[in-house]
Amino acid sequence: MEAFMQTWNLACKNAGAAKMVIPKGEFLVGPVVFQGPCKGPQPIVIEVQGTVKAITDISEYSSPEWFSFEHIDGLTITGSGTFDGQGATLWKYNDCKLNPNCAPLPTSLKFNRVNNSVVEGITSLNSQLFHTYTYACNNFTFHDVKISADGESPNTDGIHLSTSSFVNITSCVIGTGDDCVAIGQGTHNITVFNTTCNPGHGISVGSLGKYPTDKSVSNIYVKNCTLRNTMYGARIKTWSGKTTGTATTIVYEDIIVDNVKNPIILDQDYGRNNAEPSKWKVSDVHFRNFKGTSVTNVAVTLACSSAMPCEGVELANIDMRYGGSKAKMATVSSSCANAKTTHSGVQNPPPCSGSAPAAPGAEAPAAPDAKAPAAPDAKPPAAPDTKPPEASPS
Numbered sequence: 001m002e003a004f005m006q007t008w009n010l011a012c013k014n015a016g017a018a019k020m021v022i023p024k025g026e027f028l029v030g031p032v033v034f035q036g037p038c039k040g041p042q043p044i045v046i047e048v049q050g051t052v053k054a055i056t057d058i059s060e061y062s063s064p065e066w067f068s069f070e071h072i073d074g075l076t077i078t079g080s081g082t083f084d085g086q087g088a089t090l091w092k093y094n095d096c097k098l099n100p101n102c103a104p105l106p107t108s109l110k111f112n113r114v115n116n117s118v119v120e121g122i123t124s125l126n127s128q129l130f131h132t133y134t135y136a137c138n139n140f141t142f143h144d145v146k147i148s149a150d151g152e153s154p155n156t157d158g159i160h161l162s163t164s165s166f167v168n169i170t171s172c173v174i175g176t177g178d179d180c181v182a183i184g185q186g187t188h189n190i191t192v193f194n195t196t197c198n199p200g201h202g203i204s205v206g207s208l209g210k211y212p213t214d215k216s217v218s219n220i221y222v223k224n225c226t227l228r229n230t231m232y233g234a235r236i237k238t239w240s241g242k243t244t245g246t247a248t249t250i251v252y253e254d255i256i257v258d259n260v261k262n263p264i265i266l267d268q269d270y271g272r273n274n275a276e277p278s279k280w281k282v283s284d285v286h287f288r289n290f291k292g293t294s295v296t297n298v299a300v301t302l303a304c305s306s307a308m309p310c311e312g313v314e315l316a317n318i319d320m321r322y323g324g325s326k327a328k329m330a331t332v333s334s335s336c337a338n339a340k341t342t343h344s345g346v347q348n349p350p351p352c353s354g355s356a357p358a359a360p361g362a363e364a365p366a367a368p369d370a371k372a373p374a375a376p377d378a379k380p381p382a383a384p385d386t387k388p389p390e391a392s393p394s
Helices: 002-013
Strands: 019-022 026-029 032-035 044-048 051-054 065-073 075-078 082-084 107-115 117-120 123-125 132-135 138-143 146-148 159-162 165-170 173-175 181-183 188-193 203-208 217-228 232-239 244-260 262-270 279-294 298-303 310-322 333-337 339-348
Touching: 002 019, 002 032, 065 075, 107 117, 107 138, 181 188, 181 217, 203 217, 203 244, 217 232, 232 244, 232 279, 244 262, 262 279, 262 310, 279 298, 298 310, 333 339
Parallel strands: 019 044, 026 051, 032 065, 044 075, 051 082, 065 107, 075 117, 082 123, 107 132, 117 138, 123 146, 132 159, 138 165, 146 173, 159 181, 165 188, 181 203, 188 217, 203 232, 217 244, 232 262, 244 279, 262 298, 279 310, 298 333, 310 339
Antiparallel strands: none
16 A cells, blocks of 8 residues: 555656556555645556455545545546455445445545546456545546446446536446446536446436535436446436435437336436425436337336426437336336426337427437547656556555
């Protein structure tokens, strides 16, 4: 651990271009904080070649993060290496669903106020809690990242976003026990493109409204993604209760669902532990060009709030068939409540009664260019590489 921190401090304080290399091999490492701001030109690069394994003695973690990156402008994490949280030995101790005062297990990679940055090529394996948590970040890209944990692992969100803007998630392969991508409160201008979720709980907006401090979300674009063997597909979820906010301009487009239990679900009664309906307003939502199979008969669920009915929900070219085991019930249907919807093109399952045909020429909001921006040059000139000692992993 000390070797990693010392190496980072040398690289971060270097006035010239710098790169930290984690070489091939295995390194057992406790919690580490990579603190900025750094002095040199952007980006500062961490190249991961080997496998970094987390210690599993929870008493060694003073806060629930393993690798924490803070207050950095221009960070690139690249390479073909792996961050292994070794969570399988600890998941059984996660009792947060039953104990509101639980101590959360550590997130593998947390980014706190890290801007203009790229994470590419690496693998996150068996996180103890979230694989990655991006908080208060701006202009951040995940590209070609591989994330893997058991489908039953608790709270192991793949990419969890909060209070962040202009985040691109492109060409990632995610399989985990919770949301593959969780687009949380306070997020704006988020693009998820060409990403696969298998297994997991889908690509979710929310949950929103659990805490009074939760902020609104807007401009979320999910395009050309595949969801396979997942509990949910395209999912929006807000808590019932007193908190207020808005979730608006959300587009799921060109989505393949394969063996998914709830392919399209808008759930404003998430948590189901409060008698009051949700006071979050969900509007301008577009589900377009869905194809594949649902393993439950209800393939489309729009369960909106009685206090704040959803508005501007579009279903366009929805073509899903039943793929479950109950041959006598081999049809799919829609279930709607408090939702003002329009529909166009193929509709399988049939839209809910009361859904209106879309106006001619109606289009979903255009997504920004979903291609991953060019990563900052991961090979800065002149500066010598700084490497943690290979002989004695921390």
